Amino acid sequence: MQSFLSDTEAECKLCDTVLNNIYSFNLMSNSSIGVRIPPNLQKRLESHIAETHSTRTEVILNALAQYLGASEEVPLSQRVSALEAQILELKGLIKNISSLPSYS
Structure with missing residues (x-):
C-alpha cells in the first residue's frame, strides 16, 4: 500500500498516536476514591475552590500529597x-x- 503522507506528516501522525496513548494510559492509571466529609469542611473546600479557581481534584490531590510528604509525586x-x-x-x-483603615 502506497503512503501519500510526507515524512514530516507521518512523523506528526506517529507523535499524535504516541501522545494519545500516553494520555490515555495516564487517565487509566489514576484511581478514584470517594470520601464523606462534614458539611463545615465541605463549605471551606468550596470557598477555597471559588477563591483560587482550582478544581476539587487539584485541591484534594495537593492536600493529600502534602500530608503524606509526597508533593514531588504530584x-x-x-x-x-x-x-x-x-x-x-x-x-x-x-x-x-491594604483596604483596612490605618490608625497611625
Missing part, C-alpha cells in the same frame, strides 16, 4: 496550578489588608 502542571491558586489567594489577602 504532576508538575498540577503543582504549578496550585501555586497559581495560592498566588491569587495571597493577592486577595493583600488587597483586603
